[in-house]
Amino acid sequence: MRKRSVGINIRVTVTEKKKVTMLARKCGLSLSEYLRQRALEYEPGGHPPTEVFDVLDRLDEIAESCSPTTSAEIGTCADRMRDLLIGGN
Structure with a gap:
């Protein structure tokens, strides 16, 4: 069971969201996991x-x-x- 209980909210444009969502999907990651890895300086290459x-x-x-x-x-x-x-x- 994950202990993640704190959220971080950001605003992006529709185009930015589509691009980030596509990049996450390309790596086989959820949008949240992709953003988490990027924020923690990981370079997602796959899941x-x-x-x-x-x-x-x-x-x-x-x-x-x-x-x-x-x-x-x-x-x-x-x-x-x-x-x-x-x-x-």
Whole structure:
């Protein structure tokens, strides 16, 4: 279960929305996921299987229940895996 509960609203033109929607579809991503990846400096090239995101979400949950040091280590590893799997920097 995702813990995303905060929204970010932006205004775009009809043409901009069509273009961004097309780019998201081309990558096999929802509009929200495409915008999220772009905002986090990922270069979407395709959509990894849903299970990849489920595993990364689970790692974040595990990290939250650990000691601060262990949590930071797990968080760093999970972030690195995101970079490798999703195509980040």
